[in-house]
Amino acid sequence: MALNLTPRFRRLGSGSSLRRRPGHLEPFHATQLWNNIIHALQTQVDLRQQRWHWRMHNDCFTGADAVDVVLSHLMQNVYFSSNDISRLKAARLCQTLMDHKVFYPVGSRLFSKEQKIMFEDRSSSLYKFMNSYALPGAEKDQEMENLLCHEGLEPKRKFPETNKITFLNPVALEAHDKRIKELLKMINLHPSLSPNPKRKRPTNLLSKKDEWFKVAVDCLEYFPDELIVHASELLSQIVNDREVFAESNKRVLFDTIARHYSQNREPLLYDRYLNIHxxxxxxxxxxxxxxxLEAAQLCIRLLEPNCREELHRLLSFMAVAAAPGAYKLHKQNTNKTVIGRTFTKAIIQNKSLPKTQAEELVLFLMDNCTAVFKIPGSLLQIVRKKLLLLQEGGDPDASTGFTFCQHISQKEFDEQKNKTTMDQLQQLVQEINQNSNISVKERNILLHQFQKHHPLVFLQHF
Structure with missing residues (x-):
């Protein structure tokens, strides 16, 4: 399983029955894919007026929006498997489009021969389309383009429609067009190569059988895009050595998860349920x-669904990473100790709860991460009995399952309420009269106020 750090975009897959084998594109389809990506970017990206260096620029779009459009288009393409596409690859593809003058960064010098300008997958990076860019088969006048840019003239954008694009010689075009080759390289597709069973599999793939990687990647669903892209870049820089590859990847993933949950954020277990904790x-x-365990199961049911799912993924990762035989996180401390210290505050934090008790609760939830998210058996039994009672036409309020108090009539309730109130008032006036810590003047003021509001109790006492 190639490590894919963009799970939030997995929902865009079309699931079509026409999906072909990943890694195989005919030359004509590769050329058509290039054109369709450009057309999708030109028609779907959000163009706005943006300010850059105290100057307003029209028809600008951000790098993050461009990656979103390209990634969505690739995910919905019938030639790809959703597991082959990632946000990092989409960003690299945008780099290729920018290198071939499909668009350019705002404020840069067009056709400059200085060092290569890097595309940035950020909301603060602004880009504009080349007004005279044409799809393969058309010619562009660079001198006219430079002149227009130098004079500040921006003719209206004219993008060809996909149904009007013609290909004079698609096979030759695919063979000689550098842009198509770079496109295929960015998305790791090699249509010209036939499958070779003797070919060694790349070592920078993560095995589906490794539970450690599976639960770690599941946690990344709730992470911000910036952290995902940064982790992807770190993983791509790891040396291709079987002995150190797996450990290096695990260290990057663990540090990424730990960094995310070490930030100041609301705990996954709400503070309002501190008495339950x-x-x-x-x-x-x-x-x-x-x-x-039963109390913890009921407490988990009180969480919101998205918070409960995030907690489930984090505890699952903690349980796998804390195992004695798992990847060693620290030379001196055990994995369980490191996990407890690292993620306790992300799950529960309250000043009134000692640190040792909070860590004890978190480790208990981690050790029972599978059972704690199940519905308690006693609760299921109560619901089953109540449903049977409803089917028989009985009163559902007659069988609550739990008995916390005794049913009494309204008359008995009023009598108990009045008696309890009178007893408390008599106790209060007695404490005021016998309190030696207050002065005589203050005692007389309090007694006068008590007599004003509760004259009957005051006369009974004195």
């Missing part, structure tokens, strides 16, 4: 792990 810890310290 304290109750679970109390059950753990008393040795009642069964009740603690």
């Amino acid at each position: 304290a109750g679970i810890i109390e059950l753990l310290e008393s040795g009642n792990s069964g009740r603690a």
Whole structure:
């Protein structure tokens, strides 16, 4: 499984039954793909008026928007498998388009022979289309283009329609057009090569059987794009050596996940359920792990779905990475110790909860990461009984499953309420009268206020 760090774009796959074998494109289709990518970018990217260096520029688009359009187009193409496309490849493809003057960065010198300008997948990087760019088969006048740019003239954009594009000699065009070759190189497709079973598989692929990589990549779904792209660049720079490749990749992924969850962010377990967390810890310290697990299952049900799913992925990664035989995270400390110290604050943090107890709760959730996200058996049994009661025409309120108080009538409730209120008021006036820490003047003021609001209790006492 090639490491793919853009899972949020996986939903764009078309799932068509016409999908061909990945890695095979005929020359004509490769040329058509190049044209379609350019047409999609020209028609779908969001063009706006942007300010750059105190000057307004019309019809600008950002590097991040360009990558989004190209990535979406590739993901929906029937010739590719969704696992072959990543945001990093889309950004490299945008670099190729910019190198061939499909668009240019705002503020740069066109056709400059200085060092190569790098495309940036950022919302702050601005680009504009070349007004005279034409698809393969057409000619462009560079001198006229330079003149227009020098004079500040910007003719209207005229993009050819896809149904009007003609290809004079697509086979020869594919063989000699450098742009097509660079396109295929960016997306790791080699249509001219036939499958060779003796060819060694590249070592920079991650095995699907490695659970460590699987759970680590699952966590990246909730990460920002900047962190994903940075991690992809680090992974692409790792040397192609079987002995160090896997460990180096795991170190990059672990550091990326740890960096994301070490930032100041809201904990995945809400602070408003602190009393529940304290109750679970109390059950753990008393040795009642069964009740603690059931309480944790109920507590997890209170979380919002997206927060619950993110917590599930993080705990799954922690459980695999904390195993004794897993990749060694620290020379001196055990993996479980490192995991607990690294991710405890991301899951639960509260000043009223000691650090040791918070870490104890997190490690308990990690050790039971599979069972803790299941619905408690007792709850399922209660729901099943209530459904049977409804089917039989019974009263659902008559069987709640849990009994916390005794049912009494309204008259009994009023009598208990009045009696409890009178007892508390009598106790209050007695404390005021016998309190030696207050002065006589202050005591008389308090008694006068009490007599004003509760005269009957005041007369009964005195």
